[in-house]
Amino acid sequence: MKLLNLKAALVSTLLLALFVGIWYAATLPAGGTVGTTAGMTAEQIEYARMMGKDAGTQKSSGFPTPGQFFATMTQQLANPFYDNGPNDKGIAIQLAHSLGRVALGFLLACIVAVPLGFVIGMSPLLQRAFDPFIQVLKPISPLAWMPLALYTIKDSSVSGVFVIFICSVWPMLINTAFGVASVKREWLNVARTLEVTPLRKAFRVILPAAAPTIFTGMRISMGIAWLVIVAAEMLVGGTGIGYFVWNEWNNLSLTNVIFAILVIGVVGMLLDLFFARLQKLVTYVE
């Protein structure tokens, strides 16, 4: 097992090296074709100069090289908390804004989805009654709600939170309802023969029995929320990692865009790991 892990780590490192290598090769300054004026007439040289293919300048593809990227990354990571006004903030500040919105929207979704899912899961009638609404609302891209949110809420930042809420709520709702509905009958029978009160039954039997399914729903919701926050912030602007990406695109600073992409990936992975850990805590073996 340990050996396997070691081998896997080795292969991962090789893959990374290969990737950086290809990147490096692909962004090498193009030399060969441009830059030689030998055999060209004066008119042809003039033409080439007008087309921007000046023999004197080193023309690169414009895409940042690994070296440029690492320089930007170290610079960004060395000072993540600076704040030079609305369009120039450190990466940590942008991340904090995004995480704050996600946390708020996610929390609101938990508050709504878990109790509602519980009630739906307990009642076959409500399950059927809610089903068409859930089925229609679930596949809607959360960003489609944005105009409606902006119009009604009239605050771009709160609208962002709303979008996170609306995309987090469905997986949690569906999973909670499913988890509660599929609690084993024998455990409920035990509770019945012991004359357990409804509230105690809900918290001591149904909730622990459904917890793994509920946490799976939360993990899915968090994954979706982190996907959506980037797009939402690109749309509403102001702060956040999504806005940062868009802003750096407008600045044509591709190194910063690449850096932001990497940060989004790493943070998403950490969030997922956190929820996987929570899930493991409540999972039981039958």
Next chain:
Amino acid sequence: MPVANAFLKVENLAKSFALDRPVFAGVNFTLGRGEFVCIIGHSGCGKTTILNVLAGLDQASEGHVFMDGRELDGPGLERGVVFQSHALMPWLTVRRNIAFAVESRWPDWNRARVDEHVRTFVEMVGLGAAIDKKPSELSGGMKQRVGIARAFAIQPKMLLLDEPFGALDALTRGTIQDELMAIVRETRQTVFMITHDVDEAILLADRILLMSNGQDTASGYVPGGIAEVVANPLARERTRAGLHHLAGYYELRNHIVDFLVTRARAGSR
């Protein structure tokens, strides 16, 4: 058993899922206080339904059940149930599983008192060393012991066992049968138990109810019911090891097996 001191009285019980074809009908029997009664019959005859009605988990289509002179309505703490599938909560340890039952029975007990009570009953079934283990870490026999301890821990007036040893291997089954018999004799517990195992019934029961399946006969459908009540003539101090040496054992065994083979569902196959 005279009806006068009947502790549990079942009157004219019937259950039908399809109209005019009740699974069983006209089921009457009584249980005396401290009596151990087994019910034996083929699958589908409605044994489990009867037990579930007694437990309050299921409703009969017709008939009444009285316990201690009062009609039963719904489940209750005065009846302990041992489920076929042990029904332990897998997220709780043995201690917490039994404590859940004890706390339900005596909500005003403090922690220490609950724990002491739990410990007593865990040790009664010989699982003191495994008290802080989760059910998934226990063998099938140990899980069923925990189920038995949980049912005894609430000190019910009557114990209902739904084929509790059905899923166990023969060796484990024998050991737990001995344990159960010892505990029941000691606590003078009233027990109603479902079994498929003739020897188990002969070993444990004071009386054995033989149940027949519903049958289609020439004169129409005959619902299932209790065909015969066999009193166990063997001495109450019998043991599993010595059972087959007792006078009358083979007669009793043959009688029950004959019933199961020939009468229990004649005409259905």
